[in-house]
Amino acid sequence: xxxxxxxxxxxxxxxxxxxxxxxxxxxxxxxxxxxxxxxxxxxxxxxxxxxxxxxxxxxxxxxxxxxxxxxxxxxxxxxxxxxxxxxxxxxxxxxxxxxxxxxxxxxxxxxxxxxxxxxxxxxxxxxxxxxxxxxxxxxxxxxxxxxxxxxxxxxxxxxxxxxxxxxxxxxxxxxxxxxxxxxxxxxxxxxxxxxxxxxxxxxxxxxxxxxxxxxxxxxxxxxxxxxxxxxxxxxxxxxxxxxxxxxxxxxxxxxxxxxxxxxxxxxxxxxxxxxxxxxxxxxxxxxxxxxxxxxxxxxxxxxxxxxxxxxxxxxxxxxxxxxxxxxxxxxxxxxxxxxxxxxxxxxxxxxxxxxxxxxxxxxxxxxxxxxxxxxxxxxxxxxxxxxxxxxxxxxxx
Amino acid sequence: xxxxxxxxxxxxxxxxxxxxxxxxxxxxxxxxxxxxxxxxxxxxxxxxxxxxxxxxxxxxxxxxxxxxxxxxxxxxxxxxxxxxxxxxxxxxxxxxxxxxxxxxxxxxxxxxxxxxxxxxxxxxxxxxxxxxxxxxxxxxxxxxxxxx
Numbered sequence: 001x002x003x004x005x006x007x008x009x010x011x012x013x014x015x016x017x018x019x020x021x022x023x024x025x026x027x028x029x030x031x032x033x034x035x036x037x038x039x040x041x042x043x044x045x046x047x048x049x050x051x052x053x054x055x056x057x058x059x060x061x062x063x064x065x066x067x068x069x070x071x072x073x074x075x076x077x078x079x080x081x082x083x084x085x086x087x088x089x090x091x092x093x094x095x096x097x098x099x100x101x102x103x104x105x106x107x108x109x110x111x112x113x114x115x116x117x118x119x120x121x122x123x124x125x126x127x128x129x130x131x132x133x134x135x136x137x138x139x140x141x142x143x144x145x146x147x148x149x150x151x152x153x154x155x156x157x158x159x160x161x162x163x164x165x166x167x168x169x170x171x172x173x174x175x176x177x178x179x180x181x182x183x184x185x186x187x188x189x190x191x192x193x194x195x196x197x198x199x200x201x202x203x204x205x206x207x208x209x210x211x212x213x214x215x216x217x218x219x220x221x222x223x224x225x226x227x228x229x230x231x232x233x234x235x236x237x238x239x240x241x242x243x244x245x246x247x248x249x250x251x252x253x254x255x256x257x258x259x260x261x262x263x264x265x266x267x268x269x270x271x272x273x274x275x276x277x278x279x280x281x282x283x284x285x286x287x288x289x290x291x292x293x294x295x296x297x298x299x300x301x302x303x304x305x306x307x308x309x310x311x312x313x314x315x316x317x318x319x320x321x322x323x324x325x326x327x328x329x330x331x332x333x334x335x336x337x338x339x340x341x342x343x344x345x346x347x348x349x350x351x352x353x354x355x356x357x358x359x360x361x362x363x364x365x366x367x368x369x370x371x372x373x374x375x376x377x378x379x380x381x382x383x384x385x386x387x388x389x390x391x392x393x394x395x396x397x
Numbered sequence: 398x399x400x401x402x403x404x405x406x407x408x409x410x411x412x413x414x415x416x417x418x419x420x421x422x423x424x425x426x427x428x429x430x431x432x433x434x435x436x437x438x439x440x441x442x443x444x445x446x447x448x449x450x451x452x453x454x455x456x457x458x459x460x461x462x463x464x465x466x467x468x469x470x471x472x473x474x475x476x477x478x479x480x481x482x483x484x485x486x487x488x489x490x491x492x493x494x495x496x497x498x499x500x501x502x503x504x505x506x507x508x509x510x511x512x513x514x515x516x517x518x519x520x521x522x523x524x525x526x527x528x529x530x531x532x533x534x535x536x537x538x539x540x541x542x543x544x545x
Contacts, residue, residue: 219474291478327434327442327481332455336441340458343467343482344441 039309043067046356051311052376057339060087061347062098068370071109077364079158086151086286093235094150115158128266146244149236159364165268166190184303186295191269193232195222277357288346292321311350449488
């Protein structure tokens with residue numbers, strides 16, 4: 001009798017690991033092991049679907065879907081903002097971008113009273129400056145923070161116009177229907193900055209003509225200064241400013257020659273597109289997806305299945321491909337815990353934004369309810385299969 | 398603390414077991430049929446530098462030595478984008494690891510083993526920072542251990 005009562009009380013007070021997840025409503029997304037997903041939601045211009053799978057001990061991919069007012073004034077403009085931030089070296093920079101980039105964008109939109117390429121460029125710049133200020137502040141206590149960075153892919157849909165801004169190697173792909181045949185073809189919207197691309201290497205060599213080792217091929221992978229695959233990023237200040245490329249930064253990150261000019265850039269590639277009725281959806285994803293699926297494969301998966309759960313379906317397809325490459329079963333891959341999991345695939349973030357042409361063509365001044373969703377909601381506790389060491393969880397707040 | 402003497406004793410014991418050739422006690426890596434490229438249920442695959450395919454139970458991923466070898470593989474070869482995992486050691490060393498895991502040796506022994514194979518890697522294990530750089534010194538390669 002007494003033990004029954006104790007069990008009952010224990011059940012009542014047991015802390016739930018999923019307490020941050022809105023199980024019933026799906027409003028904030030759901031967690032299933034290392035997979036987080038929000039199968040369906042509504043943004044200003046249509047529906048969306050989101051999914052994140054964690055591989056690193058601490059999730060380095062961050063993402064957000066913001067819909068509604070894109071400025072601080074009630075007058076707007078209104079629209080949709082999508083951000084995918086693939087961190088490297090740790091989660092601090094991508095978390096910082098997730099917390100600040102959209103706020104900067106809203107501030108500049110308010111100042112200029114409209115959305116523009118200039119607003120987006122300024123928001124990136126302000127975010128980069130914020131990261132540099134944080135590193136300066138923390139340098140004496142945590143010098144390794146200088147070697148943390150993040151790719152940054154942003155999409156803004158406002159008044160029928162799509163803006164895509166990108167730093168690093170995440171990618172946005174449009175699914176566009178061909179009127180004559182009804183086929184849906186993939187159109188890559190973002191330019192990537194990865195040293196594996198010949199034009200990126202040429203750009204780096206042209207910018208650093210005196211440095212024969214500006215890009216180095218090691219084990220079939222091109223790396224800038226033999227250290228990093230991307231040529232543009234937020235953070236990574238150890239490759240941007242000489243004062244952060246010295247002791248006590250780990251020797252492996254320190255360059256022989258002092259930095260005279262930034263090696264990595266934080267200047268995004270921005271493209272602008274007037275959306276057409278035949279533009280069906282846009283897939284935003286970190287490189288974890290694209291190393292396993294081609295643009296057209298991803299577009300076909302979205303097109304040939306129900307909209308609900310599109311992002312989760314893409315993540316699953318990528319994991320099945322990753323399992324095949326590692327010569328194992330998908331069902332076994334899923335059993336591998338975070339940390340060790342990074343040897344089997346990368347963190348993967350996918351946001352599929354469906355475009356409803358009636359809503360897209362609506363004026364940007366049309367008011368609507370706001371929505372804000374962050375990818376990968378729950379921070380998991382360390383466990384037995386995770387690597388033995390855990391870097392400090394307190395980052396750039 | 399484990400002394401090198403204990404380690405050598407352990408290793409020579411393993412060698413005797415392996416050399417005895419007793420079918421029931423023989424140390425060998427579990428393998429799938431050569432016709433299949435996908436490992437049996439509950440298993441994962443790693444390759445060694447001498448091109449041997451090792452099919453191991455998923456639970457081995459919890460083993461300290463194996464996890465350290467995975468980290469060393471990342472430092473040495475990077476994370477493979479298009480193929481299987483390659484560990485920076487030879488098949489004989491993997492057999493030794495499998496033997497140790499089956500024998501449930503102390504964590505201290507495993508730690509001593511890892512320290513002996515790659516002291517250079519230890520400093521980078523203390524953080525989650527970057528996956529590249531830090532070449533493993535030729536002299537500290539685990540292949541040396543196989544000479545026990």
